[in-house]
Amino acid sequence: MQPFTTLTGIAAPLDRANVDNIMQPFTTLTGIAAPLDRANVDTDQIIPKQFLKRIERTGFGQFLFYDWRFEADGITPRPDFELNHPALAGATILLAGRNFGSGSSREHAPWSLDDYGFRCIIAPSFADIFYNNCFQNGLLPIVLDEAVVKQLMQKAQASPGYQLTIDLPQQTISDADGFSITFEVDPFRKHRMLNGLDDIGMTLQHEGDITAFEQKRPAWSSRVTAGA
């Protein structure tokens, strides 16, 4: 090991708990379920393009659903937007319509949902890239039958502030009225969520396999830097 005596250098801010467990682990969660009864909510709605210019990973919550959430002044909350209901302040679970997160691959979408305070999204279906991006950020996307989502949506609309409990180890969703249902999640993704594991660290454990694969690639394979 290199001996350490004194050091002068640039201090890099690391706003993550530790780098091997990059994500916040997800085990159980009880929180307010906010109903967003709209289908095909695309990532352009979740976070409009003008907010994609930041080079940070944090601070996107203020832009979540921006065009739906605020009047033209960008400050005044629109009273007709579902999530602006005062009883939904601090909601951690989002109930949404089918094909949630369609369109652009922008990870700013889950970043903004996460930064706003959501930890879980329940919908009848999700767009593929968005679904993957959620797992990368400790945001749990749960697919439930459309009729069940509708039922939960109605409960949440009828009594704003309605709470759900998500139990990832048991794979159940329940409420105080005795509702309970199980949900499906890929076992590997579940393991990662429960432990907040970093994908890259896991892959790099197999570096030998990657190197072996690279040695078998044909010599004519396309290269950006010819002869590199």
Added chain:
Amino acid sequence: MSKPQTLFEKIWDAHVVRHEEGQPALLYVDLHLVHEVTSPQAFEGLRLTNRRVRRPDLTLATMDHNVPTTDRSLPIVDAISAKQMQTLSDNCREFGVTVFDLKDPRQGIVHIIGPELGLTQPGMTIVCGDSHTSTHGAFGALAFGIGTSEVEHVLATQTLPQSKPKTMEVRIEGTGKLPAGVTSKDIILAVIGKIGTAGATGYVVEYTGAPIRALSMEARMTICNMSIEAGARAGLIAPDETTFNYLKGRPHAPQGEAWEEALNYWQTLRTDEGATYDTTVVLNADDLAPQVSWGTNPGQVLPITARVPSPDDFSDPTEQKTTSRALEYMGLEAGTPLEGLKLDRVFIGSCTNGRIEDLRLAAHLSEGKKVSPTLHAMIVPGSGQVKRQAEAEGLDKVFKEAGFDWREAGCSMCLGMNPDILEPGERCASTSNRNFEGRQGKDGRTHLVSVPMAVAAAIEGRLVDVRRWDKENKGK
């Protein structure tokens, strides 16, 4: 004898680094394309974890989403955009990645430059932090969009853990010759209209059939580009002579003996007889009309001869609600004919329709005509190379004489991250790929169309059926 395989399965199998039961497969990435919007946090992640870019020689960065399409010698007005571009340059220098910045003649939309440089080749795996990466599937490459965490993963490992998607055949039937005024854009819009924006979620789509075989590479790219708009993980078209002829002689295509070796392999990249897809969708191209989107997602699309639908046309309550919301946003009354809708703007460009062939077609149709004085029509080439080629062929003169605004290369008004945006309430015919609320500017109204439809709309100032328009204008 080995089991017959689909094209997708062949490419997939050739890239599995390791696969443990119950886990996603680790897939090797042959080419990683990077742009300024979805990469800064990925490079930052590498710095924080003290990781390097494993294969800078398989990584290419360019600037496209944010770039101004006005005079490049002027400073960039938007300071935040300028910072994002500078950050990409700095990151690429620090990590040894090749970057085409605004001064580079090869700069352009990431999905235009990969193919034009010959970097995109059959049988490859290609990823980019951009959903329209599916474009490259036109070469028989497995190409898909990823998020920024995955960008970081590929930068660090040149691999990606992936669950195996299912396969869907989209078989386009017909003679092979598209009806006059109909293009590959109309094929893909009709497919999305048929199966919906989530119709292919979880699938890799392979487009087959005589009309697909008859398409140029550029027209094939338009089709694969919009696979994501049907929710697909990727779109594929098996490589053939058209593909090989396009590639031959391009800067990064293999040469000499290497070309022969590559060609031998590429010729095996087709779905075997007897191989099966998980599902098949069929569409006939012979009776296809030019398509126009009327709503706020690309599945809300109809032939130009149709009328704006009513929520009552749908039985599903969710569809009814979505339709009435879309009509309200679009400022449309049910029953209004699509043909005749007055426009404020026309946009020709994007990774969907910003290639040289698109511009040639646009020039051919607009020669000797004038853009309607009631609207503003913009043509944005997909890359610096497309722009120079168009200018060498004199296409820019045709456009300027007709009254089109001829711009520098970039994503431009497809997503309006740069100053090219619609004003609230403006109605635009656009050759791009998404008509989401606010996509081209807050409260802007987008109608997705083909290049010929956009040209005819620009000249008439409203949506018209290009088939009849072209006939009436012959000889004028």
